[in-house]
Amino acid sequence: MGIHTGYEPARSCTGSATPGARALMSWFLGAYSAQGGRNLGIYNCAVIPGSTSTSLHGEGRATDLGVPVGAGWAQVLADRLVALSAELGVQCVIYNRRIWSGSYPHAGWRPYNGTHPHTDHLHVELSWNSARTLTAQRVQQVLGGNGGGTPAPAPTPTPGARPTIRRGSTGDAVREVQRILNAWYPGLARLAVDGDFGPATEARVKYMQSRAGLTVDGIVGPNTWRRLLGG
Numbered sequence: 750m751g752i753h754t755g756y757e758p759a760r761s762c763t764g765s766a767t768p769g770a771r772a773l774m775s776w777f778l779g780a781y782s783a784q785g786g787r788n789l790g791i792y793n794c795a796v797i798p799g800s801t802s803t804s805l806h807g808e809g810r811a812t813d814l815g816v817p818v819g820a821g822w823a824q825v826l827a828d829r830l831v832a833l834s835a836e837l838g839v840q841c842v843i844y845n846r847r848i849w850s851g852s853y854p855h856a857g858w859r860p861y862n863g864t865h866p867h868t869d870h871l872h873v874e875l876s877w878n879s880a881r882t883l884t885a886q887r888v889q890q891v892l893g894g895n896g897g898g899t900p901a902p903a904p905t906p907t908p909g910a911r912p913t914i915r916r917g918s919t920g921d922a923v924r925e926v927q928r929i930l931n932a933w934y935p936g937l938a939r940l941a942v943d944g945d946f947g948p949a950t951e952a953r954v955k956y957m958q959s960r961a962g963l964t965v966d967g968i969v970g971p972n973t974w975r976r977l978l979g980g
């Protein structure tokens with residue numbers, strides 16, 4: 750029960766949701782969509798509001814399990830995720846202005862003072878091991894319920910009218926990509942946001958594509974744009 754192995758912070762954006770996070774969401778929707786459970790998203794390259802740290806959503810290891818405000822079952826689920834954190838590889842749960850973290854596994858629920866009160870969703874983070882290996886079947890074994898269906902896709906931003914750009918391209922679209930890549934990889938050397946798609950920008954695009962499981966061609970077309978814009 751609930752003894753946890755610690756807390757693995759996010760380092761930089763990876764470009765996609767992990768299999769474990771997808772599995773947890775899949776189980777959740779199967780078990781709770783009839784009671785109003787919704788997919789509020791997994792992957793999102795963003796900083797934690799009010800801080801400069803990368804959110805676990807940027808590594809695709811955090812799920813936002815949408816719940817009706819005040820639903821009794823949501824607190825029961827939050828408590829079970831904490832009690833069974835070791836079995837599930839859960840390293841953090843935030844719900845209804847309280848947080849449980851694997852950094853202080855025995856402290857129980859503590860006050861959460863972040864900007865978002867988390868009354869309409871459970872923010873649930875997985876360890877890397879769990880993010881790579883957890884399945885919906887395993888979640889169902891541990892938590893029960895009738896989960897295991899296919900997750901409804903979260904709304905994904907469309908690339909809009911952005912042009913395909915590559916080495917030699919110039920202009921605002923290049924500047925946008927350079928800005929996004931700097932935000933994704935704060936640990937790497939900063940790209941000049943100069944609107945000039947040179948070798949450094951191309952190398953960074955290829956790095957992002959390899960981390961995200963995309964075709965590594967250094968060209969920012971519709972698929973790469975979709976990922977960069979948070980889809």
Ligand SMILES: [Zn+2]
Pocket residue numbers: 806811812813871872873
């Ligand atoms: Zn979240």
